[in-house]
Amino acid sequence: MSGKLLSVNAYHYRRGGSDVAYFAHAEAMERCGWEPLFFSMKHPQNYEYAYDHLFAERVDYDHDTSVAEKFRDAARIVYSLDARKKLKKLLAQHDVQIAHIHNIYHHISPSILPLLTDRKIPVVMTAHDLKLLCPNYKMLNQLGVCQSCKGGRYWNTVRYKCIKSSLLGSLLIAFESAVHSIFQIYKDNVSKLVVPSEFYRGLFLEWGWPDDKLVYIPNAVKSRPPLAFADKNRYILYFGRLSEEKGLKTLIEASARSSTPVYIAGTGPQCAELHALSDQIRAPVRFLGRLEAEALERAVAGSCATVLPSEWFENAPLSILESYSYGRPVIGARIGGIPELINDGCTGYTFQPGDPVELAELLRQVFETPVSSLASMGGRGRHWAELRFNVNTYTEAMTSLYNEL
Incomplete structure (x- = not known):
């Protein structure tokens, strides 16, 4: 089976991990004969894209807008008529065989899903996070890891002000989730949900997703x-x-604590706070800012290992696989899907999330390890x-899934 593969994502540039996966998936499937x-x-x-006028x-949400625009955007979070209308125009020009959804929350909304179902286009979605x-989407608030909304108890989002510590923002997103849950808009319109980690598969089952909807396909x-x-x-x-998580x-x-040099590459909402903390405690940390491909490769080349100290339920972080591809061991927190990707003592080390003492010992240990080791x-x-995580294995699994639908 092949044909046109519609890939849908909130951003059409490499903003974060899910956006990288959006492009990588389309590129890999194109090599298998699918037209993107x-x-x-x-x-x-x-x-730039030939059909971006139909986006x-x-x-x-990061810029000042008028009251009218805020209400319009709030409505689009729940159900975007604009996104549905624009996609309808795109589908009128193209015969699509499969739609693969990545992150559409808030910006595109699930309004497009019934449209695809009505046109009998199978919908595959990858769960990049827990939205x-x-x-x-993080199962994390000011109290730490949280599963209080399990069973549809979305009022806890408001109770704990889980959305940027904002009461109004939390109320809006709790309403969004409640509406989507009540009308089963994802479960009824997504043919298969791809989960890149066994941890996420177990979590989705625990929260009530049917087993026959879930397909484990690891990242590549x-x-x-x-x-x-x-x-x-x-x-x-x-x-x-x-960011905090x-x-x-x-x-x-x-x-x-360990006097170990650490370089931090990237940008995000916590940038200024982290700079201030580093200066305050005189940590030997250097901030590199956002690095593109070649600059990131040079940064990896100078490192003796990479580290992922996450404190939320990570899925299957591409940064771990990318580190391995460059031949670097990884130090990662024992949380979410991270332990699935690190063979402790063999390909890297794991530590208790949020424990700077244990992490300090590992940083010192790795930094002092001979290059040969x-x-x-x-x-x-x-x-x-x-x-295990090569592109051929990934495309074979995805092709098999598409052929089932």
């Missing part, structure tokens, strides 16, 4: 030549979003990634 077609939201940073209008279960990473280790001026690297305060404290550990991770 995209639908997204208009955004000034989007890559949904931009919904932006289908938890209104704030391209094979790359391994990067040689630097003999001096080494450091441990974090690359990703700078990533555990970067714990990382900075651990760096200070680090290279062996990174080589084992690279071999495992090539064997």
